[in-house]
Amino acid sequence: MTTKPRSVIIRDAISIGIAVGAYAISFGALGTTSGLTVLQTQLLSLLLFSGASQFAVVSIVGAGGNPASAWASSALLGMRNGLYGLRLAPLLGASGWRKPFAAHLTIDESTAMALANDDPADSSHRGARTGFWATGLSVFVFWNTATLLGAVAGSHISDPRVFGLDAAIPAGFAALVAPRLTTSLTRGLALVCAVVAVAVTPSVRPGVPVLIAALIALTTAMKFGEPIPPTTEDVSS
């Protein structure tokens, strides 16, 4: 494999940023209609910057969950970013001030583009580096701009139910999980977690159903080892 021209990688990165940024509009709107301020919603996009975790925090806050259950859900969803960093660190060779920035931009899309454009024969990994930084920065800019638009629009809506926004939240989760349901193991796990979470909701504190789902996932991981590699291919294709 030869490295794609830099301009082609950058163009791809910009299209990914626009496509991914579009759904930050819905994130922004859901943030402010769930009871967060525009500033709090924006800070999640600026500082947390990982879609699934952000949607989880917003939905737990909206359901009246306590901060600890938001932290736990967000952290468990974000664990994969830690593994991405592990894979990326030797390719990026970032040192000094670049390292903390590289860590912040370590998300599904930037990782997928780095790995997709890495030429193993090139010891300086120029393709991977261009793919990572261009995609990370592009998604960051579009994601945050769209969040602001959505958050401001959402703050002008008095009853989110009239606009069906309460149905937009689970639809967003469905769209986030769908690309991961590639094996019978993941489909079975999804079904069990969905049923159990709803069944226990009336009898436990907010946030606990999600932790029970996490325990089910952990048990599955212990029993079946490594079923699938961390998924990054869904965005890069």
Add this chain to the structure above:
Amino acid sequence: MTANWAAVLGSCAIAYAIKLSGHLVPHRVLQRPLVRASAALFPVALLSALMAMQTLTTKGAIEVDARIPAMAAAALALRARWPFIAVVAVAAVVAAGVRALGWMS
């Protein structure tokens, strides 16, 4: 309000710590099979649980309302490989429509 600030800022700090750890921690810690398998399966489990709860429960009680037809529409949109924003929009439109027509709450 303080609780919301705690939820937001705490989640941000933890998420960044996780990201940074991947770039700093020695390989062997994060490359244990259990850690890798958990990282792949947690999103599936948590997102499915959150999806089901947001569809079928309100403030800790099970409630069947316009979100059900909305999610059916979203499932069809996903099957047809519509983009994220279109899936979310179709769910909102169906829920709003069903309510406007007075078919479901």
